[in-house]
Amino acid sequence: MSQEIPIPAAESVKFPFKCRAAIMEExxxxxxxxxxDIDEPQFGECFVKVAAAGVCHSDLHMIKGDWPALSTLPMVLxxxxxxxxxxxxxxVTRFKxxxxxxxxxxxxxxTCESCQTGRxxxxxxxxxxxxxxxxxGQSRIHYHGTRKAIPAMSAIGLFSEYTIISQDQLVPIKKSIPLNRASLVGCAVMTGVGAVVNTxxxxxxxxxxxxGCGGVGLNAIQGARIAGCDKIIGVDLLQNKLDFAKQFGATHVINGNEVADTIAEVHKLCPGGVDYVLDCIGNAKVIEQGFMMIKGGGTVVAVGIAPQDQAVSINAFMLALTEKKLAGSLYGSARPQVDMPRLLNLYEQKRLMLDELVSKEYTLDQINEGFDLLRGGAVARGVIKMY
Incomplete structure (x- = not known):
């Protein structure tokens, strides 16, 4: 059941607006x-109350410094x-x-080529x-009482009680959807399900x-279930994640710590190889192994984003001879204004599992605990709830 989130009256809001945020300073x-301090929204922008934000492995990559091209210090993740x-x-014409x-x-x-060609x-x-x-080219977030700017991840910075977001980065949803569940569709669900059905x-x-049967991987598994796939094989090193995988629709699971050769185990289950392998970790070695798991004409989809210094080595002779394919999937090849409402419809029909995805909810003050649990693989998805 949905919950009405208390927000200040628009006419009472004065800028700069003071609130709290979790900042990556090192x-x-x-x-x-x-x-x-949050600045006043500019043309086409909305001042928003963040109700819920997922604790995602992409944020952890930023904390670890894996993606220097995307991060800077300080930053609101x-x-x-x-x-x-x-x-x-x-x-602003699409929201009120x-x-x-x-x-x-x-x-x-x-208007760009990607948008105009359905991507x-x-x-x-x-x-x-x-x-x-x-x-x-400016930030909308500053340290309180100063004009020292704090950049924000993806120009949204959701580890803040309030933020500024362009209307182009908002998808309207029904009031009947709980926001602490809808929040997951903004990344993990769309990325995982979309990698299967769109990419x-x-x-x-x-x-x-x-x-990789974390937040994104579990959604890839349930995307495969929704698509009607036959054998859906989850691979991970942690048994608790494989238990989650079976709950979300995996027909078989392989614990990489308990078998000598994961590739051979896949071929035992599917002689000749599988149609698709999805790397939901972001690791060059996994992509290379996936290439050996797929059958001729099969596809390896890179879903997780690897550290910038990793490169993939594939046998070029086999690539042409077998017509195997490598594909990248950013954001589940999403058409957000179409796909995200459809996913929420599936949730209301009890065909898409969102409630089960949330292992733990935190307050903003508990955010570092959330990352500790994420590092240890103890949760499917943690959510920062700010209401």
């Missing part, structure tokens, strides 16, 4: 909770979430105060500005291996 160190529009800036929305970590400008999840607008800034285009009766 790599490989706990996030720091501090007061920040958080890219998976949902909330309520509080106030609209000039030029009180509207509920999922937040997108990639804008959909509608809005790869909108180039995200990559034409300084890291962590909004469309005008791989898996069909009824095909066979799938999902390597």
């Amino acid at each position: 790599f490989n160190k706990p996030l720091v909770i501090k007061d920040v 958080g890219h998976e979430g949902a909330g309520v529009v509080v106030k609209c800036g000039p030029g 105060p009180g509207d509920n929305a999922i937040f997108l970590f990639i804008p959909n400008c509608g 809005p999840g790869s909108c180039s607008g995200a990559f034409t500005r300084p890291t962590g800034t909004w469309a005008d 791989a285009k898996a069909t009824v009766g095909t066979t799938v291996v999902v390597v």
